Amino acid sequence: MKKLMMLPIVLLLSGIIIPQQTLNDLNTPTAPAAWIIGLQPNSILAPKTFQALEASLYSNFMNSSGGITVPDNYALEFSPYWATKPKLSFSDYMLPKKFFKDQIVRNSSFSIASTKNFVFEDSTKTNSIGFGYRVNFYMGSESDEAKVEKFKKDFENSASPALKIITAATKMRDGQVVKNPVELGIMLTPRITETMGKYCDINGLSDKRKAEIINKIVLQISDLPDLSDASLNKLNNIVFEQLELEAIFKEFKSYIKERHGLSFDLGFAAMVNFPTNNFEFSVSPHQALWITPTYRFADDWSIVKILGVLRYEQYNTDYYQKYFPTAKFYDNNIDYGVGGQLDFKKFSLQFEIVGRSSNTEIAAGVDALGRKLYTKETSSDIQYSGTFSYHLDDQITLSYNLGNLFKPAVNPNSTLLSMLSVNFGFGAPTKEDLTVK
Amino acid sequence: MPKTYRYKNLSFPVSDETEVLLTVSFTTGGTFGHTVADVPSINDPELPDGGTVSLGKGKDLRDDSTVIASVLGNLTPQIDSLGIKYEINGQTIQVHQNPKSEEEHPIVMLTIKFPK
Numbered sequence: 001m002k003k004l005m006m007l008p009i010v011l012l013l014s015g016i017i018i019p020q021q022t023l024n025d026l027n028t029p030t031a032p033a034a035w036i037i038g039l040q041p042n043s044i045l046a047p048k049t050f051q052a053l054e055a056s057l058y059s060n061f062m063n064s065s066g067g068i069t070v071p072d073n074y075a076l077e078f079s080p081y082w083a084t085k086p087k088l089s090f091s092d093y094m095l096p097k098k099f100f101k102d103q104i105v106r107n108s109s110f111s112i113a114s115t116k117n118f119v120f121e122d123s124t125k126t127n128s129i130g131f132g133y134r135v136n137f138y139m140g141s142e143s144d145e146a147k148v149e150k151f152k153k154d155f156e157n158s159a160s161p162a163l164k165i166i167t168a169a170t171k172m173r174d175g176q177v178v179k180n181p182v183e184l185g186i187m188l189t190p191r192i193t194e195t196m197g198k199y200c201d202i203n204g205l206s207d208k209r210k211a212e213i214i215n216k217i218v219l220q221i222s223d224l225p226d227l228s229d230a231s232l233n234k235l236n237n238i239v240f241e242q243l244e245l246e247a248i249f250k251e252f253k254s255y256i257k258e259r260h261g262l263s264f265d266l267g268f269a270a271m272v273n274f275p276t277n278n279f280e281f282s283v284s285p286h287q288a289l290w291i292t293p294t295y296r297f298a299d300d301w302s303i304v305k306i307l308g309v310l311r312y313e314q315y316n317t318d319y320y321q322k323y324f325p326t327a328k329f330y331d332n333n334i335d336y337g338v339g340g341q342l343d344f345k346k347f348s349l350q351f352e353i354v355g356r357s358s359n360t361e362i363a364a365g366v367d368a369l370g371r372k373l374y375t376k377e378t379s380s381d382i383q384y385s386g387t388f389s390y391h392l393d394d395q396i397t398l399s400y401n402l403g404n405l406f407k408p409a410v411n412p413n414s415t416l417l418s419m420l421s422v423n424f425g426f427g428a429p430t431k432e433d434l435t436v437k
Numbered sequence: 438m439p440k441t442y443r444y445k446n447l448s449f450p451v452s453d454e455t456e457v458l459l460t461v462s463f464t465t466g467g468t469f470g471h472t473v474a475d476v477p478s479i480n481d482p483e484l485p486d487g488g489t490v491s492l493g494k495g496k497d498l499r500d501d502s503t504v505i506a507s508v509l510g511n512l513t514p515q516i517d518s519l520g521i522k523y524e525i526n527g528q529t530i531q532v533h534q535n536p537k538s539e540e541e542h543p544i545v546m547l548t549i550k551f552p553k
Contacts, residue, residue: 082515089486090469093513152469156485159471159508163483166544167475167504174502174548229443236544237438245508246439249542253512 032132033111034075036269036288038118075113077132081106094148094256095140107136111269118273121324121410127274134267141261143298151252157202158243161195165217166236173227181231185222192217199243213242258343260298266291275323285319288312290335303343309354311335317360320409327409330358330379337383350387356380356406381406385417397423439508440540442533447549449525451495457525457551459505460489464520464534467513477501498551505547511537521545 086106096102111132118128168191169184171177178184192214200210220238224231240246271286290311297304313333320329337354358381361374385403392398403417451457461472461484472484474492477500482490492498511519519541520534533545 079515085516086466087464088466089463090467090511090513093467155469155510156471160473160483160485163471163473163506163508164475164481167473167481167506167546170506170546170548171475171501171504174504229441233441233443236441240439240508240544245542249510249512256512257514 031075031077031111031113032134032267032269033077033113033130034073034132036113036130036132036271036286038115073113073115073117075111075130077109077111079107079109081108091148091152095145099140100137103137104135107138109134120275121327127277129272129274130269131272132267132269134265137264137266138259139262139264144259144261147252147255151248151255154248155245157199158240158245158248161199162236162239162243162245164195165192165239166232169221169235170232173232178227181224181227182222184224184227185218188221189214189218217242258296258302260296260302263294264291265294273319283316283319285316287314305341305343307339307341307352309335309337309339324409328379329409330360330377332360333358347388347390350389351385353382353384355382395424399423439542439544441544441546442535443546443548444531444533445548447530447547449528449530449549449551450553451498451526451551452553453494453496455495455526457492457495457498458489458527459484459492460487460524460527461507462487462522462524463509464522464532465511465516465518467516468509468511468519468521470507470509470521472505472507475504475506477503495551495553499553503549503551505549507545509543509545510541519543523547525549 092102096106111130111134113130113132115128116125118126120126165188169188172184172187178187196210196214196217199205200207200213205213217238221235224234268289269287270284272282272284274282288311290309293308295306296302311334313335315329315331315333317329317331320327334357335354336357337352339350339352339354341348341350356379358379360377362377364373364375367373383404383406385401385405387399387401389397389399399421401417401419401421405415405417408414449457459472459474459482461470463469469486471486474482474490476482476492476498478493478497482492484490492503505523507521509519509521517538518534518536520532522529522533523531530549531547533543535543
């Protein structure tokens with residue numbers, strides 16, 4: 001029962017700290033810094049979402065007696081470029097002029113994560129901080145460029161006639177050329193016929209369809225109650241609806257979020273541990289460098305995304321031998337794997353399977369000439385997991401991971417992964433920032 | 438349905454022979470738009486994106502008010518607002534900005550008179 005009561009409290013708390021304007025979709029937490037200190041169990045980190053700032057809380061929010069706990073584990077990921085409110089053009093945003101330079105500047109994000117629960121083998125709890133960086137490169141394609149150009153053309157083809165009709169209507173009203181909506185409909189008919197004629201020709205609509213659209217607009221204008229601003233605003237909506245401007249926007253907005261084709265995430269993360277919980281004594285026991293290619297299919301298959309990972313992880317075995325004396329860590333670890341993601345409107349499903357190949361060199365004495373000898377110890381392992389994420393709204397996502405982890409160095413039989421996480425997104429400016437100067 | 442923002446009773450004094458230039462620029466990243474100006478003469482200038490266009494000479498704009506309308510869009514997920522600035526002969530005559538949460542595809546309409 002207490003567990004059921006917990007969710008509304010978490011949501012209430014999040015409502016207090018999240019700006020109310022919700023615009024951008026958020027996804028499962030994937031901050032590199034959180035992953036390096038072990039907060040994020042997935043091995044394949046999906047590319048960052050569009051949020052300028054993301055905050056993640058990793059916890060089951062419950063203590064052992066079933067009570068509510070304040071989480072000790074946090075992660076923040078920040079994209080500096082988008083916090084500067086850049087004034088790039090739409091074309092430049094969609095099709096960067098300087099492919100690598102622009103994408104590095106725009107798509108770089110930095111993350112930091114902290115945990116108070118990095119536990120040594122003797123059960124000592126210590127503090128650890130993770131630092132991460134990643135950048136995403138979208139490779140683009142001819143079909144993508146064609147899609148952008150088509151949107152711009154479709155927008156212009158609809159906006160131009162619509163604006164010509166609505167400006168004429170306002171001018172006739174303001175100039176008192178017409179006294180009521182019926183007169184407005186009559187006086188506007190030549191303008192509507194001319195502009196809609198061009199629109200229908202461009203879009204290949206038949207004369208019959210052209211006549212239907214023109215009649216519909218004229219009739220709806222005549223049905224307006226009066227010539228007030230409110231009625232003329234309604235007229236604007238009638239015209240824009242007939243010219244399907246809303247549909248053009250909607251289609252392209254969906255496309256931007258699910259832009260098909262290939263992209264690469266390059267990432268680096270490092271962990272810093274404070275073995276005595278003293279700030280002046282720290283060790284960096286673990287670093288990783290990886291590349292994650294992602295491919296999203298087009299059209300009817302656009303809900304499907306395929307991800308891969310190739311990662312090199314390096315462990316400081318001297319550190320681990322000191323604080324985890326009976327555990328087995330390897331100097332060099334190569335992870336390689338694939339995953340898939342299905343994105344639905346309110347939820348997403350992610351699956352992954354990742355293999356690990358590890359090796360370490362162990363001193364084995366010296367030869368007759370006094371040269372040091374080493375033996376190479378190798379190991380392999382496999383991790384698989386599934387993640388269910390539910391988008392509570394555009395800026396809060398609840399995720400649950402279930403699966404089998406790589407064998408932990410301590411308690412190698414504890415491979416069960418079962419974790420709940422909440423991810424919060426913060427857009428760049430809030431409504432309060434938007435006062436016109 | 439798009440929300441319309443109207444700015445009425447704007448005025449910009451101009452002499453008979455002065456050419457009136459309308460400049461439209463977008464004040465928030467990723468914003469784009471199409472602008473049409475309904476001037477007293479037959480040809481109504483258009484701006485498919487930001488830029489500058491001539492509305493004619495001062496004497497040609499006297500008889501009637503000029504109505505300028507733009508429809509804006511901003512599909513950049515990282516940007517939360519749309520903004521547009523209108524300038525006449527280099528002087529700002531109107532700035533509009535609204536959060537996307539209020540309206541994602543606003544129509545902005547200006548009614549301007551050009552007295553002597």
